[in-house]
Amino acid sequence: MATLKDIAKQANVSACTVSRYLNSDIVVKKETEERIQRAIKELGYVPNVVAKSLKRRETFNVAVIVPKINNLYYSEITSGISQTLGKHHYNLYIYEVENLNLNEEEILQLMRENMIAGIIFIGLFSDMSFQNSIQSVIDWNIPVVYANRCIPYTGFPLLYPDLVQASKLGTEYLFAKGKKEMAFVHKHLPDELLHHFLEGYRQASKSKETPLVLEIEEGMDLSRDCVPTLIQNKVDSVFVLNELSAVYLTKALVQADLRVPEDMAVLSLGNSLMSEISTPELTCVDLQNRELGSRSAKIILSQIRKEEYEPTTVLQPFIVERKSV
Amino acid sequence: MATLKDIAKQANVSACTVSRYLNSDIVVKKETEERIQRAIKELGYVPNVVAKSLKRRETFNVAVIVPKINNLYYSEITSGISQTLGKHHYNLYIYEVENLNLNEEEILQLMRENMIAGIIFIGLFSDMSFQNSIQSVIDWNIPVVYANRCIPYTGFPLLYPDLVQASKLGTEYLFAKGKKEMAFVHKHLPDELLHHFLEGYRQASKSKETPLVLEIEEGMDLSRDCVPTLIQNKVDSVFVLNELSAVYLTKALVQADLRVPEDMAVLSLGNSLMSEISTPELTCVDLQNRELGSRSAKIILSQIRKEEYEPTTVLQPFIVERKSV
DNA sequence: TTGTAGGCGTTATCAA
DNA sequence: TTGATAACGCCTACAA
Numbered sequence: 001m002a003t004l005k006d007i008a009k010q011a012n013v014s015a016c017t018v019s020r021y022l023n024s025d026i027v028v029k030k031e032t033e034e035r036i037q038r039a040i041k042e043l044g045y046v047p048n049v050v051a052k053s054l055k056r057r058e059t060f061n062v063a064v065i066v067p068k069i070n071n072l073y074y075s076e077i078t079s080g081i082s083q084t085l086g087k088h089h090y091n092l093y094i095y096e097v098e099n100l101n102l103n104e105e106e107i108l109q110l111m112r113e114n115m116i117a118g119i120i121f122i123g124l125f126s127d128m129s130f131q132n133s134i135q136s137v138i139d140w141n142i143p144v145v146y147a148n149r150c151i152p153y154t155g156f157p158l159l160y161p162d163l164v165q166a167s168k169l170g171t172e173y174l175f176a177k178g179k180k181e182m183a184f185v186h187k188h189l190p191d192e193l194l195h196h197f198l199e200g201y202r203q204a205s206k207s208k209e210t211p212l213v214l215e216i217e218e219g220m221d222l223s224r225d226c227v228p229t230l231i232q233n234k235v236d237s238v239f240v241l242n243e244l245s246a247v248y249l250t251k252a253l254v255q256a257d258l259r260v261p262e263d264m265a266v267l268s269l270g271n272s273l274m275s276e277i278s279t280p281e282l283t284c285v286d287l288q289n290r291e292l293g294s295r296s297a298k299i300i301l302s303q304i305r306k307e308e309y310e311p312t313t314v315l316q317p318f319i320v321e322r323k324s325v
Numbered sequence: 326m327a328t329l330k331d332i333a334k335q336a337n338v339s340a341c342t343v344s345r346y347l348n349s350d351i352v353v354k355k356e357t358e359e360r361i362q363r364a365i366k367e368l369g370y371v372p373n374v375v376a377k378s379l380k381r382r383e384t385f386n387v388a389v390i391v392p393k394i395n396n397l398y399y400s401e402i403t404s405g406i407s408q409t410l411g412k413h414h415y416n417l418y419i420y421e422v423e424n425l426n427l428n429e430e431e432i433l434q435l436m437r438e439n440m441i442a443g444i445i446f447i448g449l450f451s452d453m454s455f456q457n458s459i460q461s462v463i464d465w466n467i468p469v470v471y472a473n474r475c476i477p478y479t480g481f482p483l484l485y486p487d488l489v490q491a492s493k494l495g496t497e498y499l500f501a502k503g504k505k506e507m508a509f510v511h512k513h514l515p516d517e518l519l520h521h522f523l524e525g526y527r528q529a530s531k532s533k534e535t536p537l538v539l540e541i542e543e544g545m546d547l548s549r550d551c552v553p554t555l556i557q558n559k560v561d562s563v564f565v566l567n568e569l570s571a572v573y574l575t576k577a578l579v580q581a582d583l584r585v586p587e588d589m590a591v592l593s594l595g596n597s598l599m600s601e602i603s604t605p606e607l608t609c610v611d612l613q614n615r616e617l618g619s620r621s622a623k624i625i626l627s628q629i630r631k632e633e634y635e636p637t638t639v640l641q642p643f644i645v646e647r648k649s650v
Numbered sequence: 651t652t653g654t655a656g657g658c659g660t661t662a663t664c665a666a
Numbered sequence: 667t668t669g670a671t672a673a674c675g676c677c678t679a680c681a682a
Contacts, residue, residue, distance in 0.1 A: 003674095003675055003676085004675065004676060004677095005675080005676095013652075013653085014652065014653045014654075015653090015675090015676080015677090016652070016653060016654080016677080016678080017651085017652055017653075019676065019677060019678090020651095020652085020677095020678095023677085029651065029652090032651085032652085046434055046437045046438055047438055047675090047676085048379075048438065048440065048674090048675050048676070049438045049439050049440070050375055050378050050379050050384065050439070050440050050674090050675080050676095051379050051658090051674070051675035051676040051677090052675080052676055052677075053375050053658095053676095054373075054375050054376050054379050054658050054659070054660090054674090054675080054676075054677095055657080055658050055675080055676045055677045055678085056658085056676085056677070057658070059375065061418075068404070069394070069400050069403055069404050069407060070397060070400040070401045070403070070404040070615075071400075072395060072397065075394050075395040075396075075400050076395045078394055078395070078419075079393070079394045079395040079421065079424070082394060082419060082420075082421045082424055083421070083424040086420070086421065086424045086425050086426075087424075091418050091420075091439065092418060092419050092420075093386075093416050093417060093418060093419075094403075094407060094417050094418075094419050095407075095411070095416075095417075096404065096407045096408070096411070099404070099407055099408040099411045099412075100411050101411075109371060112371045113371055113372055113373065113374045114374050114375070114416065115373065115374070115375050244598075244602070247602045248602070251602075251604065254604070273569075273599070274598070274599075274602060277569075277572045277573070277576075277599060277602065277603060278602060278604070279576065279579070279603070279604035290395075328658095328659055328660085329659065329660065329661095330659080330660095338668075338669085339668065339669045339670075340659090340660080340661090340669090341661080341662090341668075341669060341670080341671095342667085342668060342669075344660065344661060344662095345661090345667095345668085348661085354667065354668090357667085357668085372659090372660085373658090373659050373660070374660095375658090375659080375660095376658070376659035376660040376661090376674090377659080377660055377661075378660090378674095379658090379659080379660075379661095379674050379675065379676090380659080380660045380661045380662080380673080380674050381660080381661070381662095381674085382674070651682105652681105652682080653680100653681080653682075654679105654680085654681075654682090655678100655679095655680090655681100656677105656678095656679095657676100657677095657678095658675105658676090658677090659674105660673100660674085661672100661673090661674090662671100662672085662673085662674105663670105663671085663672085663673100664669100664670090664671090664672105665668105665669085665670085665671105666667105666668080666669075666670095
């Protein structure tokens with residue numbers, strides 16, 4: 001394995017010159033350049049990024065901490081990150097929390113050991129729990145981005161979709177389609193988040209009454225536990241705040257011989273392939289997950305380069321019309 | 326940022342001793358150990374893996390080269406890899422070829438620059454094209470695993486599902502369900518692979534006649550171009566060799582007022598969430614993608630550790646019964 | 651425009 | 667059981 005020194009010797013210059021040439025900030029003589037080029041080819045030289053990282057005290061590695069990678073919701077975000085990072089020649093580490101069995105402290109220690117250039121957290125730690133490690137991250141001065149959760153903390157850049165707007169758009173859309181009585185269905189959504197949706201509903205409906213809110217609990221049978229409740233409450237449309245649940249609920253509705261959307265409209269939150277392959281195809285509120293990832297990566301890069309960046313990025317959702325509303 | 330030396334000074338030992346203690350191959354005196362431990366705590370020492378890598382000339386980073394991460398087929402494999410790697414404290418780099426705009430040579434150069442401990446290719450390069458770089462990989466002596474494509478090359482470990490068996494199982498299953506005339510539907514499947522399926526069919530049907538094989542081409546409308554062909558050929562069951570296509574074809578069949586499975590059974594290849602949320606839920610041949618990933622990771626680790634490993638791993642598929650057959 | 655020398659943080663070799 | 671010393675491959679003052 002040839003090193004810089006070998007190239008230098010072969011080209012009859014000093015290692016320093018080769019290094020300068022490769023990092024091409026300062027110009028070298030044309031003839032020198034040619035000799036170096038030839039030596040590199042002849043010896044099949046490949047620079048050693050690890051040595052470079054050690055010397056420069058920085059790597060080109062960005063870590064993404066994600067709950068689960070085989071989930072279209074997260075993998076869409078991740079793919080956006082990957083795309084932007086790749087364009088800028090940064091490498092992408094993936095850490096699936098589900099598989100890792102590490103607590104936050106340990107994850108952060110791992111980041112530090114590996115001289116990670118920046119960390120992108122994709123919404124996963126319960127907000128308060130992460131609060132504990134914030135101090136470490138700040139002390140250590142590692143660029144961090146927190147994507148996909150709206151938490152009130154402003155110590156590092158946040159990116160998330162405008163959930164109030166998502167709710168408002170969705171609610172307006174259902175009303176515009178002639179629906180009178182809507183319900184929200186969600187799965188383990190913390191109160192803070194649910195609150196955004198109720199606020200959006202309030203803005204759109206201009207009514208003081210709160211709509212029915214149904215939580216899907218673990219092991220619940222939608223056909224038995226959920227559909228009857230909706231019917232009893234004379235609900236004619238549901239806004240399901242979890243895409244997969246929207247798909248399953250739609251299945252349950254169809255099975256109960258309800259027509260979607262005539263008897264019951266279903267609006268799903270999130271626009272992955274799942275909504276598209278559901279039957280009927282789900283109309284949904286697109287949260288722009290890929291864009292979220294891409295922007296997260298850009299902000300991490302800005303931080304790494306000590307450039308300016310937006311402390312908060314709120315993405316605007318939009319409706320994608322299909323056949324379930 | 327405290328270093329080994331700082332710890333050594335604080336604990337009144339040499340850096341060497343601290344290093345030995347941390348890598349705990351050789352024992353140190355109990356009293357020394359305590360002093361070192363205390364120093365580490367007091368100074369908040371975190372080892373520097375980059376320096377370690379440089380010195381030891383090896384990293385703990387494994388790269389996965391994957392066509393597309395936001396695709397359940399690949400992300401299931403990737404997640405299996407991630408899980409196994411995580412258990413052994415290896416880090417996972419992800420390179421999405423679709424985003425990378427790099428040719429093989431460049432990818433391999435990247436791997437080398439970063440001193441990657443091993444590379445897992447997930448079926449993506451057209452076989453012959455990858456053939457060109459094989460020599461580099463072998464020369465460079467980087468552990469490599471090639472997952473999810475059955476190619477005849479045996480220079481490095483291969484893992485793939487038994488496609489002949491998948492086809493045989495599927496065919497037998499369709500016949501067992503009383504179907505008389507089946508067709509294969511695929512999308513851009515190269516002839517070598519298609520061949521496996523025809524072989525499996527032959528073994529299961531014991532007939533010399535070849536079944537109808539229908540290729541879905543780019544921009545094809547399934548309802549218009551595919552369903553009529555199936556009907557004209559009096560086909561009563563299809564084995565779709567691509568999960569997403571199976572979902573869409575099922576949609577088209579239902580739209581054409583065919584009953585699935587009574588008029589036309591659909592068997593899908595691959596068992597991700599997609600088959601499960603399709604309507605009707607798709608019976609499928611599970612290719613064990615997560616297991617494939619997990620095994621790939623294990624083989625990479627064996628190679629890295631210079632242990633023995635299976636040069637070829639063939640995973641046995643199995644039927645998952647749902648409602649489309 | 652180019653070269654010299656020292657060090658990034660760790661581990662390996664050898665000696666004590 | 668421990669320590670001194672020299673690398674690993676690269677970058678960067680500083681000097682020429």
